[in-house]
Amino acid sequence: MKKLFPLLLICLAGSAAYAQIDSALLMKDLQILSSDKMEGRKTGTRGNRMAQLYLLQRFREVGIKPFNNTYEQSFFFSRGEQRIMGTNIYGYVKGNVDSFIVISAHYDHLGIKTPANGTDSIYNGADDNASGVGALLAIAKYYKDHRPHHGLIFAAFDAEEMGLQGSKAFVAELPVSAEQILLNINMDMVSHNDKRELYVCGTSLYPELKTYVIPAAARSSILMPMGHDKPEDGSQNWVNQSDHFEFHQKKIPFLYFGVEDHPDYHQPSDEFSRINPSFYYQAVSSILMVIQEADK
Numbered sequence: 001m002k003k004l005f006p007l008l009l010i011c012l013a014g015s016a017a018y019a020q021i022d023s024a025l026l027m028k029d030l031q032i033l034s035s036d037k038m039e040g041r042k043t044g045t046r047g048n049r050m051a052q053l054y055l056l057q058r059f060r061e062v063g064i065k066p067f068n069n070t071y072e073q074s075f076f077f078s079r080g081e082q083r084i085m086g087t088n089i090y091g092y093v094k095g096n097v098d099s100f101i102v103i104s105a106h107y108d109h110l111g112i113k114t115p116a117n118g119t120d121s122i123y124n125g126a127d128d129n130a131s132g133v134g135a136l137l138a139i140a141k142y143y144k145d146h147r148p149h150h151g152l153i154f155a156a157f158d159a160e161e162m163g164l165q166g167s168k169a170f171v172a173e174l175p176v177s178a179e180q181i182l183l184n185i186n187m188d189m190v191s192h193n194d195k196r197e198l199y200v201c202g203t204s205l206y207p208e209l210k211t212y213v214i215p216a217a218a219r220s221s222i223l224m225p226m227g228h229d230k231p232e233d234g235s236q237n238w239v240n241q242s243d244h245f246e247f248h249q250k251k252i253p254f255l256y257f258g259v260e261d262h263p264d265y266h267q268p269s270d271e272f273s274r275i276n277p278s279f280y281y282q283a284v285s286s287i288l289m290v291i292q293e294a295d296k
């Protein structure tokens with residue numbers, strides 16, 4: 001793997017149509033966030049705090065601006081008897097107009113679990129959802145260098161795995177008014193699919209958003225089917241499955257990007273070595289193309 005990796009990056013960088021995303025940095029962020037050092041990033045743990053510190057450093061490096069001098073939004077919620085504190089990390093890149101697109105991904109995951117008769121397992125959450133956070137940072141870096149028309153808010157949510165708690169807290173106390181937010185782009189699991197399929201969920205609820213997806217999908221080198229958003233999809237209806245749901249509840253339109261469940265989903269094996277680097281890079285580039293369409 002070590003020897004193949006530089007070669008792979010050269011191949012990725014050679015794909016001119018996707019020269020906009022820094023592939024080396026994208027992989028590095030995913031690798032660091034899903035490393036054992038981050039201990040599975042469970043809300044309220046040391047590993048989660050380490051992920052926060054890493055994100056704060058990366059937000060500063062990228063040049064994302066804080067609202068009111070802070071990137072952090074702390075919030076509290078109850079789980080049974082427990083009172084838990086979570087922390088969202090968010091900021092913005094200035095646009096030409098006073099309306100915004102919120103680009104989001106949750107950074108928490110399941111932490112370390114100890115089976116009855118075994119050794120501790122770290123749930124690294126490489127695809128779920130270090131991949132979405134890596135994408136968020138790469139897209140922010142792109143827009144720092146290419147000023148957007150709309151303001152872009154970048155939000156890394158905590159405590160998604162405990163019931164969308166971070167996004168719930170965020171929409172309850174938005175940094176701008178809800179009327180100023182045009183759209184939420186949410187990314188959760190975007191790096192691991194053997195069929196090269198990245199689903200776009202939300203267009204059956206907000207059909208006007210298809211005009212952003214169709215041209216991007218036409219130029220993409222992966223498949224971008226729309227779906228998983230109708231009542232008849234049953235358990236495969238993803239409308240309430242990640243943080244975009246809280247925006248939908250506030251009547252803010254959303255597009256959610258994610259892959260179908262794979263054998264590593266919510267397993268200790270969801271680690272860096274299991275992602276598809278080429279698919280991941282093309283998925284992030286394709287999401288960027290959708291945002292470019294929406295930002296026109």
Ligand SMILES: [Zn+2]
Nearest residue numbers: 128129188189
């Ligand atoms: Zn997730």
